[in-house]
Amino acid sequence: MRNWHHKIIKLDQARQLLSNSNRLGSSDLYIGVIEGQIEFRPVNNPSPLTINYKPAHPSFSDISNSRKVFFRDKEGNQFTQNISSFSPSMHTNCVTGIISGNEDVNNLIDGISPNIRVINSNNFENGLFLALINPFSNGNIKSAFFQSAFDNSFLNNGASDVNNLYSSQSASIINCSFNIQLTSSKVDFILKELFAYGRDGRGTLVVVSAGNGDSSTGSGLEINDTAGSSGFRTTVYSNKSLIVAASKVLLDSYPLSSYTGTKPVFDERKANYSNYGKRIDLCAPSGPDSTPSKDDINIYSTTMLNCGNVGTDDQLFFPRINAVSSSTKLILENVRGIFKGQSIELGTRNSYFHELRYIARVDKISGTNNIEVTLDAAIKFTKDFNKDGVQFTLVGTTARIVALKKVATKHIESNGQPSNYQLNLKNLNGINLKAGAPQKVYIYPENSELSGIETEIISIANPDNNRIEVRNNLSTLPNDPNIPLILVPDQIxxxxxxxxxxxxxxxxxxxxxxxxxxxxxxxxxxxxxxxxxxxxxxxxxxxxxxxxxxxxxxxxxxxxxxxxxxxxxxxxxDFTSRFTGTSAATPIVSGLAGLVLSANNDLNAAEIKHILKETTDKITGVSHYSMVNNDTKYNYGYTTNDDYGTGRVNAEAAIQLAIDWHTSTTIQKPKMEIADRLNGLVLESVLETEPVDSPDIWIKSLADNTLQEPSPTQLFNNPNTSVDQKIYIKVRNSGNRASFKECDLRVYIAFTDDENPAFPFPSKWYDQADVKLLAVKEIPIIQGGSSTIVGIEWKDIASKWNTWNNLDIATTKRKNAYLLAHIAPFDGNSNEVRNTNIRFNKQLSCRPIIVSHNSITDGSAFLPGKKLDLTVGTQTIQRDFYLLMENVLTTNLSNFRIRARTTRNNSNKTVEEVFFERTGNTWALAPLATNNWITFAQPIETPGNHPEYTNIKFPHTINVDNTTLEVKLEIVNI
Structure with missing residues (x-):
């Protein structure tokens, strides 16, 4: 039965829930297929605003006068939609067809979401290009946070091809029906970036096949994150991907009559080859064998042209079945051009009285155009059936036989006359004389299948223009070029x-x-x-x-x-009945994820994943599943087993839940947020003209390990760069369900002179000149109506501060600094997740911080954390410097003290020290202090970055000669 997998996942019922415009998926959505090229054909002389190819298969033809499938690849430092080398993959064509093959009411083979478009690429790294987030990712991968795991060549900036109409289209879902061949750290990085930036912050979900186990035994492997093991999968490291296993259906378990109703009952089990394990999220139907045998029920899909066992009407002969001699022999009426190896489709395509075989032998019946064909295996379901009120017989029905019908034209001789022995073909596919042995062919005028000539190809007269020579005279065939000749070759x-x-x-x-x-x-x-x-x-x-x-x-x-x-x-x-494995199960889920988004485009990537998992059907019954209660484990909060994850996808239930997600008050879902302002215990929104000062973000010295939330009177946002700090973020879940494990917290520091900055997303939410990524951390599971505090260590600040936030020499001021907190992915409807201003997005917030920073300068160079290396001789020299202390709390100036010490270059390494301090409003050396090696001028005070803070510049002169080993200045009471 064609499209049997549609029935078992209840796709027809799901389509009925969708609006007419979205019944087959939204044409505004794109799914990425990322494992190699589908079959494209070159387009000659494309205009500057088009691309140089079109899909070869009619199931991928353009829709609504715009492109349905296009290619995207990295070329140098930008991405392009043009193809430099046409190298199609059969596997990719099949995967793409399952996701988005055109609705085909004649052949009854179509994708899960036929109206959704496809962006095709050939490696997983290009996932960042498919989602159009590569500029942000490029900044992050060069950040201090990620740099230790990557080399700079991993990702280029990849500006878009501005001359192309399709440059602005991005993938909402990415399908990976293969094992990703990148290091785990790179895969984890890509998945995190896709969740943070894909779909304007709602996240791009990656759907990954579990794999087909050990090909030598046909048995699945337990997938794991142990590098070098047979079950190793890089995606197991991350909870961001959705990993799909495969189930199988056995028809023999029930009488065929049980499948004829509107709700057939299936005997569904684990596919033997399918990998398994605790990281499996869910499963989808596929074939029983990763290398399918003749009686299997496998997935029907598109192939490359002329590469499958199911044909379109123009590729078929339609003989009537006159008799069934045995379970392997049929008598076919009035048909010619039938050869061994051709596939024959029997029965009713849209029922279980249906199967495909290959023709193993052809015997002509003397004096007729009838033939007896011997099949490669016995027919099982379609020979004769009369049981439980259901009757079916093959006799009198029409068979569908796939033939390679090649268009041929008679070669024009030098005298201008058509040749009766030589023909020109478009290509030599299917033509092979095998070291000079002739090849049988049948040649007939188009639309006149019984009036042809059986002959043999005796030579390839000119391989450069695909010209062949046949044994028999073709003079009885028309010379009219308007009546094409069709050549059908025998097996090669x-x-x-x-x-x-x-x-x-x-x-x-x-x-x-x-x-x-x-x-x-x-x-x-x-x-x-x-x-x-x-x-x-x-x-x-x-x-x-x-x-x-x-x-x-x-x-x-x-x-x-x-x-x-x-x-x-x-x-x-042009189609196959033989696609199988987890490679076939995965695009079923990807196509369904596209339909889920078509039903509700406000869903984020974690919500799509949850909806698909929550609505699955429990294969073999609920009793075979157990709840995962450990919140550190994958699949926390779901009932699962190692073979099926949460079960087999149910399209009807998934679409209904997606439709209701933002409107129903009874659905269990989390609602993540960080407060912009707190009035008592009530979270308040902030007007566009008002500052954001989140009570959920604070910073303390790393040495202070008390997990204390700040009160309004406590100053927990005044870090000193000379001391390691710890940033605390309070993440709230105001929903009625535990949060999803896929959520990340991303923390940045940003610098700006803007008053009440808007920090639009994503332009100010990735590592760049005035924004620095400090951490990406998985948010622990937060129960509904609760919160958690995430702590992030921030070390070695002083060494980076002057590079990050330059000092204005004239004003002795730096830009205002803000800690930024981002919950990824965003959740909520479009009014709750606006990207122009953090005040309109409950998952973006900030806190200004008043940073104290010490530096010593000679007016031209900043030297924080470095020694003042002076090369001197016996003659005393003077050098002028100033010590700058930024953002000192004004109330602390009353007892401010600087210690200056010098170490003499003698045998005892004698240390001398003096103190420069403030008493009242007067600055002076401590009483009785005398020295001949340092003098202080009157300090200069200027306003700091906040009304309560002051910047202080301490000009001073050092007198040194070769008796001086070291001079050191310290602020000893701040």
Missing amino acids: KASLTCIKAGAPSSQPDQSPYYLAPTVNDLTGFFVGQEVLLSGGGKERIAFISQITGRGIEMSHSPSIIGDTFTMTSLAYG
Whole structure:
């Protein structure tokens, strides 16, 4: 049955809940497919505002006169939508079709969300480009916080291609049906950045396949975060991704009549190959075998053109079934052009009386256009059925046989006449004479299938223009170029030897590699093509990944080095019934996530993930699931098991919950925030003209380890750069459910002269010249109606302060400093999450801090934390300096004291010290203090960054010669 997975996840019911405009998904949304190119065709001479390709498959055709699928890649220091090299991937075409293949009422094969568009790219690092957050991420990765984990080459700034109409489109969901081949630290960074900046702060959700386990045994592996282990997955480190396992459906468990109702009952179990473990979030239906056998129910999807076993009407012959000789033999009426290897589809496409086979033998019935075909395996569900009031028989129904129908034209000879022996083709796909052996073909005029000629190709007359020569005279076929000729070739074969085994599933990009005897042996085979590999005691259907000379790479194929195989072409349709594995389950979830956003675009990435998990159906029953109560573990608060996560996705329930999320008063959901202003115990909003001074942000000395919240009279926002500090952020959950584990707290320090700064998002919420990222920290689980305090250590401040916040020499003032706190991702409706001003966003807030900073300068250079290295001789020299103390609390000046000490360069290293202090309003050396090595001028006081604070400049002169080892000034009572 085609689209059976739609029924089991209740997709039709979900579509009925959506408005007519969003029934198939919103055309304003984009999903990223990030594992390689789909099949594109070049566009010649594109205009400056278009791109140089279009999707090859009709299921990816443009919608509403605008592009449905386009490519984005990093090129130098910017991204581009143009393609420099066309190298399509069969796997990527299948994944894209499951997500967003066009609705197809004729072929009954369409995506989960056909109206949603796709941005296609070829590696996970480009996820930042798909979401259009790469400029922010580029700043963060160069920050002090992240720099220890990365090299500067990891990410370029990637300005957009301003000449392209599609540069402003960004992915809301990203699908990864592969194991990401980056270090865990890089994957974790990308996922955190996507959650913080994607969708204007609501976050971009990444949906990742759990993987297909050990390909040699067909058994799943327990995924883990232990590098080097067989079950290692980089995404396990992060709770930001949504990891999808696969289930399987067994038809034999129930009589076929049970599937004919509106609510069929399925025997659904874990797919043997599917990886499992405590990090699995949920599952979706897929095939029973990662390398499917003939009777499996697998996922139907798009392929590269002519690479599948299901065809569109123009690729098919439609013979009537005259008789069923046995479970493997059928008599077909009035049909020609049938060869071995073609696929045959039997029964009713939209029911379980339906299956596909390959034709293993063709026998003509003398004196007729009828044939007997032998199938490669017995038919199981469609031969005869009469039970429980349900009846079905194949006799009298129409079969659907996929053929490679190649358009051919008669070659024009030098005399201007059409040749009766030579034909021109568009390409040589499917044509191979195998070292001179002729290839059978059937050639007929279009729309006249029974009036053709059976003949053989005896040579490729000119491979440069795809000209072939046939054995029989074609004079009975029309010469009119307006009546195209159709050529259907027989199977092609090649001998292969395996020279490289495939990699384990942890490195799925490395497929088995084979060699043919010569380059010519592979003529006619092409990338994406479906083939049968026989030999080495194995027989398996595979897909060609790459052809280079006489070498060929294939996925899902036998791979014992030294084994020999025969590779035979199969079918030539534009769709496949054979896509499977967690690779197929994952795009089902991604497409559904797109529908969830179509229902409610105000949802954030964590909420989408929660909605999908909360609404799953419990495969095998609730009793097989247990609650995760440890709030440090993945899946906290959900009932799960290791095979299915929370269960199999339910589209109907997920869409209903998404619709109700912001309108229902009974839904359990968190509501995260940081107060901008507190009036008693009541959080107040702040007008645009009023300052934000969050009571939920404060800072104290790191040595003070008491977790004490500040009272309005306590000054907890006056750090001294010479002392390590600790920043405290109080995060509130005013909702009625525990917070999601995916939430992060991001803390910055920003510098500005603006009065009541707005700090718009994201322009002031990533590491840059006047904003510095201090920390990214996972927020602990916060119960509804509660709060928690997150502490962040801030060390070695003085060494960075002058670089971050330069001193204005004339005013002895720096820019005002603010601590910024950001809860990622944002939650709430559009009125609660506005990005122009922090006052309109409950998950952004700030606190001004009055920073005390000491520095010594000679008027041209700041030397905080450094010695004054003076090279001197026996002659005494004088040097003028000043010590600057910024933002001293005015009330502390009454007993302000500076200690100056010198160490003599003698055998005893004699230390001499004097004190310069304030008594009342008078500055002077301490009584009785005498010295000949330092003098102080009258200090200069100027206003600090706050009315209660003062900046003090202490000019002084040092007299030194070679008897001086060191001079040191310290403020001893601040």
